[in-house]
Amino acid sequence: MIGRDTNLISNLPSLLHGSGFALNVYLPALINLGAKKIFISKNQIQNLSSPKVLEEYKNYILYFDENEHQDQLFDYTIIAVPPEKQYSLIFHDKNINKTNTLILEKPLASSPIKAFEILKKLKTLKVPYLINYSFRYAFWYKKLSSEIYKLPKNIELFFEWKFKARHFIHKRETWKKIHSKGGGAIRFYGIHLIAILGDMGYLQIEDANVFFDIFDHLTSFSCSFKSTSSLPKCQILINSDSSENVFSCYYLKDKKKIYLLDLQAPFPNKLGFKDDPRLDNTERFLKEKKFNFDNLSVINLWKSLEEKISI
Numbered sequence: 001m002i003g004r005d006t007n008l009i010s011n012l013p014s015l016l017h018g019s020g021f022a023l024n025v026y027l028p029a030l031i032n033l034g035a036k037k038i039f040i041s042k043n044q045i046q047n048l049s050s051p052k053v054l055e056e057y058k059n060y061i062l063y064f065d066e067n068e069h070q071d072q073l074f075d076y077t078i079i080a081v082p083p084e085k086q087y088s089l090i091f092h093d094k095n096i097n098k099t100n101t102l103i104l105e106k107p108l109a110s111s112p113i114k115a116f117e118i119l120k121k122l123k124t125l126k127v128p129y130l131i132n133y134s135f136r137y138a139f140w141y142k143k144l145s146s147e148i149y150k151l152p153k154n155i156e157l158f159f160e161w162k163f164k165a166r167h168f169i170h171k172r173e174t175w176k177k178i179h180s181k182g183g184g185a186i187r188f189y190g191i192h193l194i195a196i197l198g199d200m201g202y203l204q205i206e207d208a209n210v211f212f213d214i215f216d217h218l219t220s221f222s223c224s225f226k227s228t229s230s231l232p233k234c235q236i237l238i239n240s241d242s243s244e245n246v247f248s249c250y251y252l253k254d255k256k257k258i259y260l261l262d263l264q265a266p267f268p269n270k271l272g273f274k275d276d277p278r279l280d281n282t283e284r285f286l287k288e289k290k291f292n293f294d295n296l297s298v299i300n301l302w303k304s305l306e307e308k309i310s311i
Contacts, residue, residue, distance in 0.1 A: 010100065011036070012073060012074055012075040012100070013035075013036070013037040013039055013062065013075065014030055014035050014037075014074055014075050014077070014078065015038070015072075015074045015076070015078065015099070016030075016038055016039065016040050016078050017044065017078065017079045017081050017089065018044065018078070018080030018081045019044050019045065020080075021080045021105070022044075022078065022080035022081075023040075023045075023053050023054070024276055025276050025278050025282050026078050026080055026103075026282060027053065027061075028053075028057065028275070028279060029279060029282045029283045029286055030286070031057060031060055032279075033286060033287060035060065035075070036060065037060060037061075037062055038057075038062065039063075039064050039072070039074070040061055040062070041064060042063050042064065043065075074098060074099040074100070075099070076099065076100065076101050077096065077099035077101070077102050077103065079102070079103065079104055080105050082175050082182065083107050083108070083109050083110045083114075083175075083181070083182030083187075084110050084175075084181060086104065086105065086108070086109065086118075087114055087117075087118060090104075090118055096125065096127070097125040097127040100128065101128050101129070101130065101289065102122075102130070103130055103132065104118075104129060104131045105132050106131060106133050106134075106188075106191050106192065106195070107182045107191050107302075108131060108295075108299070109182065110180065110181050110187070111180075111306075112302045112306060115299045116299055116303075119295065128291060130285070130289065130290070130291065131295055131298075132285055133191065133192055133195035133196070133293075134192065134278065134282070134285065135192045135195065135266060136195060136196060136199065136285075136290075136293070137285040137288065138281060139281075140261055141196060144249060144260055144261050145196070147260050148231065149200075149230065149231070151232050151251060152232070153227060153231070153232050155232050155252065155253070156232060156234070156251060157232050157233065157249065158235050158236075158237075158248075158250050158252075159193055159234070159235070159236040159237070159248070160236075160237050160247070160249075161193070161236075161237070161239075161248075161266070162238075162239045162244040162246040162247075163239075163242055163245050163246075164240070164242055164243065164245075165177075165189075165240045168219075168240070176188050178217065179216050179217070179218040184216075184217065184218035184219070184240075185210070185218050185219055185220050185221050185239070186210070186218060186221050186238075186302075186305065186306065187302075189240055190221060190236070190305075191298075191302060193236050193238070194298060194301050194302050197225055197234060197236075198294070198297045198298045198300075199293060199294075199298075200231060201231055202225040202226070202231060202234060203228060203297075204225065204226040204304065205223055205225060205226070205305045205307075205308055206224040206225065206226050206233075207223065207224055207308055208222065208223035208224075208305055208309050209222050209309070210309045219239065219240050219241040220238060220242075221237075221238055221309070222235065222236065223235070223305055245264040245265060246264065247261070247263045247264065247265050247266045248262045248263065249261040250262075265277075267281055
């Protein structure tokens with residue numbers, strides 16, 4: 001874990017919604033950055049599979065019932081819950097805007113249409129918010145985007161992301177498998193790449209293909225982004241039920257692959273470190289506090305992609 005940055009977090013407590021990613025990553029990230037007190041709902045820990053994290057950070061945690069924090073102002077309010085619940089919290093929690101910064105997870109909602117509704121609602125709430133499209137904060141992103149801008153416009157760029165998701169490895173039944181609930185290869189995984197390609201300046205989806213192993217379980221997809229005046233054509237392929245572990249970006253030159261990025265995973269484990277590999281990335285996200293991303297363009301690209309496929 002990194003040393004604390006006690007100047008980042010105010011004296012106000014933070015509020016954390018969620019169990020898995022919320023407690024295993026956001027909780028230690030906040031504490032590493034200087035948070036003193038973090039409110040967690042009693043309801044969200046009732047069926048927690050690994051409660052040792054709560055014991056480890058017990059001196060920082062305050063438990064509350066759902067209606068007990070109505071008059072409290074928070075530094076960070078972090079929502080790390082399934083997209084359908086995130087949608088419900090934003091529209092039905094009357095205290096959602098009592099915070100210095102609202103943190104939301106991807107996908108913003110279970111569909112692009114509902115994501116547009118959330119963006120509209122956030123505008124009316126007038127609350128500063130950030131969406132954790134975590135590839136934006138990956139250690140490789142700035143260098144990669146800089147190299148892509150320098151590429152000749154007559155080449156074709158490729159992103160490949162192949163892995164076997166935990167729910168396939170452990171045969172778990174979870175919303176993360178289900179396209180209609182905001183899971184699957186496009187909505188849960190692909191949205192990361194859609195976000196950074198939108199940030200770079202890609203505007204249009206040319207075509208797309210998807211694969212379902214069974215109804216509503218969208219395991220893999222591919223699509224192509226049209227070139228722009230400053231960017232080459234780009235193709236992405238994501239397979240979340242693969243026997244390979246590949247996260248790469250390359251282009252072809254003389255029929256050879258020229259790699260700009262060649263990893264086994266977007267957030268590889270550091271040798272000898274026991275922390276979740278997403279922890280450093282999440283701390284960087286919270287610390288940078290970048291509010292200037294065009295999140296509307298991300299949802300537009302997502303919508304455009306889904307309009308190219310028949311589901």
